[in-house]
Amino acid sequence: MKQIIILMGPPGSGKGTQSKLLIDKLGYGYFSMGDTLREVARQDTPLGTQIKAPIEQGLIVSDELTRQVFDQFISKVMGKSGLVVDGFPRTPGQVEMLNGVLAEHKVTDQKIMLLDVDKKKLLGRLALRSKTEGRADDVSTLAVERRFDEFQKKTAKIRDFYELKGMLIHINGDQTVENVHKDIMEKLK
Numbered sequence: 587m588k589q590i591i592i593l594m595g596p597p598g599s600g601k602g603t604q605s606k607l608l609i610d611k612l613g614y615g616y617f618s619m620g621d622t623l624r625e626v627a628r629q630d631t632p633l634g635t636q637i638k639a640p641i642e643q644g645l646i647v648s649d650e651l652t653r654q655v656f657d658q659f660i661s662k663v664m665g666k667s668g669l670v671v672d673g674f675p676r677t678p679g680q681v682e683m684l685n686g687v688l689a690e691h692k693v694t695d696q697k698i699m700l701l702d703v704d705k706k707k708l709l710g711r712l713a714l715r716s717k718t719e720g721r722a723d724d725v726s727t728l729a730v731e732r733r734f735d736e737f738q739k740k741t742a743k744i745r746d747f748y749e750l751k752g753m754l755i756h757i758n759g760d761q762t763v764e765n766v767h768k769d770i771m772e773k774l775k
Contacts, residue, residue, distance in 0.1 A: 587693050589614075589668040591774070592675075592684075594744070595701030596737040597730070598712040599759045600766060604701070605672040607767045615666030619674035622659050623647055644732035646740050649679035656683055664691060676741050697774060698748045701759030701766070705734055 591608060593601045602618065609616045627638040633654060640647050647655075656674075663669055664687075675681045688696070712730045748754040755773050759766055 587664060587666060587669060587691055589695040589697065590671060590688065590693050591668070591697045591699065592671045593699050593701065594673070594676075594741065595759055596703060596705075596708060597733045598708050599701040599703045600763065601672045601701060603763055604766060604770060605670045607763075608670045608770065611771070612668055612670075613666075614668035614670050615663035616670050616672070617660060617663050617674070618672040619652065619656070619676075620672065622655055623652075626655055644729040644736060646676055646736055649677055649683075652677075652680060653683055656680075660687060669693075675744060676737070678743055678747070681744060681747065696753065697755060698753045699755045699757050699770060699773070700745060700748075701757050703759040707760055708734060 591614070593605055593608075595601050597620075602621070605616055605618065608614065623637055623641060626634050627641050628634065633651070637647055637651055637655070652674075671684075675684050688694075709727065709730055713727070716730075745754060757766060757769050757773070761769070
């Protein structure tokens with residue numbers, strides 16, 4: 587694997603949409619922690635049961651549970667020439683997890699992109715998504731606000747860490763899907 591592109595941003599900021607555009611254009615593998623956690627939460631397993639509660643409450647899943655999921659699923663996508671990672675890492679422990687995998691696979695080209703969005707615009711976007719996609723974690727305004735605030739609080743250290751290392755690339759996530767994608771592609775050069 588040559589490159590990893592990490593897309594960060596609050597829930598509903600467009601990480602999934604932009605990830606899909608990137609994998610279509612670049613032919614990279616794809617790993618979404620959120621999608622993977624929701625998939626595991628639907629399973630009638632002890633791990634699925636443990637993950638379901640924080641997801642339904644709009645909270646970030648613990649590092650311990652995230653590690654179990656990450657270890658199970660990351661090997662499936664590591665054979666590609668590049669990887670787009672959606673919504674991971676979110677905590678210092680997850681940065682360590684990711685750095686360990688990158689070191690093991692000798693991946694040195696990391697692009698960390700933060701989709702910056704306005705909270706009010708985001709709340710409107712998520713309310714619409716709950717109606718069209720039926721996402722349980724988007725249903726109530728309270729849950730949506732909790733997810734946004736939880737993201738801001740829990741990932742502040744991660745944003746600061748990558749910012750201080752000069753690795754964080756800010757993308758205006760309040761633009762059209764096409765313009766966000768265009769900005770991402772320009773900043774990947």
